[in-house]
Amino acid sequence: NAGVTQTPKFQVLKTGQSMTLQCAQDMNHEYMSWYRQDPGMGLRLIHYSVGAGITDQGEVPNGYNVSRSTTEDFPLRLLSAAPSQTSVYFCASSRGDQPQHFGDGTRLSIL
Amino acid sequence: AQRVTQPEKLLSVFKGAPVELKCNYSYSGSPELFWYVQYSRQRLQLLLRHISRESIKGFTADLNKGETSFHLKKPFAQEEDSAMYYCALSLVGGTYKYIFGTGTRLKVLA
Numbered sequence: 001n002a003g004v005t006q007t008p009k010f011q012v013l014k015t016g017q018s019m020t021l022q023c024a025q026d027m028n029h030e031y032m033s034w035y036r037q038d039p040g041m042g043l044r045l046i047h048y049s050v051g052a053g054i055t056d057q058g059e060v061p062n063g064y065n066v067s068r069s070t071t072e073d074f075p076l077r078l079l080s081a082a083p084s085q086t087s088v089y090f091c092a093s094s095r096g097d098q099p100q101h102f103g104d105g106t107r108l109s110i111l
Numbered sequence: 112a113q114r115v116t117q118p119e120k121l122l123s124v125f126k127g128a129p130v131e132l133k134c135n136y137s138y139s140g141s142p143e144l145f146w147y148v149q150y151s152r153q154r155l156q157l158l159l160r161h162i163s164r165e166s167i168k169g170f171t172a173d174l175n176k177g178e179t180s181f182h183l184k185k186p187f188a189q190e191e192d193s194a195m196y197y198c199a200l201s202l203v204g205g206t207y208k209y210i211f212g213t214g215t216r217l218k219v220l221a
Contacts, residue, residue, distance in 0.1 A: 033208070042197060045209065092155075100157075103154060
């Protein structure tokens with residue numbers, strides 16, 4: 001089992017560019033979430049999904065889109081990157097009432 | 112509103128000293144609380160879950176509903192305990208919707 005896999009690990013973008021952060025899990029977990037981690041602010045929930053075809057907004061959804069076409073994948077799209085989106089992004093998955101498993105993170109810099 | 116507060120950004124202790132990382136929460140429902148640890152440049156890992164009432168790597172945490180606290184304790188700190196510690200509150204039965212605290216960096220000095 002690879003667990004939760006995030007790609008890329010690092011990315012530098014210019015303001016206004018778009019990109020997709022990939023997240024895949026091989027544990028057949030129904031729940032998946034995206035967080036951003038910023039110094040002094042902990043982790044904040046961006047979007048989450050309770051199953052294929054179902055997504056919802058978290059605490060800081062603006063500027064991000066998600067979709068969940070399969071149980072395994074939960075990509076996060078930045079529509080038009082802004083410097084305020086410079087952060088470390090974590091994807092997590094879980095099943096039933098079990099705690100979340102996290103990926104290694106994607107370190108994103110917006111210039 | 113739901114909230115998790117970790118009042119200390121940085122906690123430095125000497126090896127062998129006791130450690131207490133503070134966590135307070137605000138939640139009107141029945142709380143389910145976790146401690147996650149993030150070692151340098153690694154992914155977050157679950158350390159403790161309050162309903163398990165386990166001791167992991169010598170750490171324990173007790174839920175105190177009266178004081179709305181879930182402090183993390185270890186009697187004798189080790190250098191390998193140096194890491195970032197996050198307290199988290201689950202809003203939906205331990206699953207996908209967590210509120211995280213801002214984290215406490217623990218430095219254990221030799």
